[in-house]
Amino acid sequence: MEIVASDISVTIAGRTVLEDVNAHVIPGQTLALVGPSGSGKTTLLNVLGLLVPIGHGTLTVNGRETRRWKDARRRAFWQHHAAFVFQDYGLIEEESVAYNVMLSRLPPFWRRRREASKILPILERVGLPDRAQERVSALSGGEKQRVGLARAMFRAADVIFADEPTASLDRENRELVTAFLLGEAERGAAVVIATHDEDLIPRCDARVRLGPGPRLD
Template sequence: MSLRAQNVAVAIGGRTILPPVSLSCDPGRLTALIGPSGSGKTTLLHCLGLLQRPTAGRIIVDGEDATEWSGRRRRRFWAEDAGFVLQDYGLIDEDSVAANVTMRTSLLRGRPLGDADRVAEVLALTGLDGRQADPVVQLSGGEKQRLGVARALYRRSRFLFVDEPTASLDAENRRLISGLLRLACERGATVVVATHDEELATVADVTLALGTLPEEESA
């Protein structure tokens, strides 16, 4: 499952917020979008994940032009192929950790559904062992950030879009997260991360510095 951006640009109200960029993201590879705050990393990530339509250029998913996909087709892409860890985490505070991982709760008593073994596995990977039943409202910012990653790993989606996953983490947990993004790559996912964390950028296979030409780096 490959993903290409061809001369993708975004302007809002006549102001360019993302100058034209071209990029290829491939299975098993970690692509980092880097650049200072306000350089358009999140905007480009949202375009690649089909959350936002570019003003110009094309997004190609597996050789198919996805730029004008209908809302229904895009929802299928999100449901079947894409996992997101966005900056607001997108967590449901009132629900338990496990329910946020699986995104499935029984209507009776809010009990989490899904594969309990896989929930335990992704919580262990993200340093949230045994936290299944905790309400998310009790989690710290860094724990919520790791829970967002746990949810994305649980889905085992073919594309993974991650925005600033290490922003509120200490050095140890930053390394944990970069290791997990590499793990998702090893499992065959196409991973794209927007980050201003230089350490995270160094573990990427491909780095796109916004405002400059793409640069290939060996893993």
């Protein structure tokens, strides 16, 4: 899934948050959105994920202009192609880890046992073995974020959007999350990461720098 943002601007509550920003999301590659706090990383991530409308500029998905996409078309993009790994994003606290990982792709009941067995190696890979039946509300912030990763992996999404995925994690889990995201790109997914993690930034394939004088490299 290729996403191209050209000269986009975003104005929120009368303030220009992004101005003339370019970004190119390519299958099999990781793109880091970097810049100081408040520079618009999260906003740009939301723009690329079709969650925020743009002012001027163009935003295409696989060559198709998205500006006039109706809700149903955007919903199909989120459902069938995208995975969002945001802190506290879209997890149902009172349900189990397993339920949350399978969420929005819940198989028919006669296949659930088989599908459930698929999530065990995934939970192992994100460092949450033996936690499938635990309620999400009992997990720490960092653990919840990894449930989000497990869901992205279960969905085998074409494009993964991660907002500060390594923030507030210890070194071991930072490495685990980083390896996961780089691995998803190797599998062929397009991976977009808003981050200020100095270890993660150079390991990404490309960077968009925000802040004074946004530019692309």
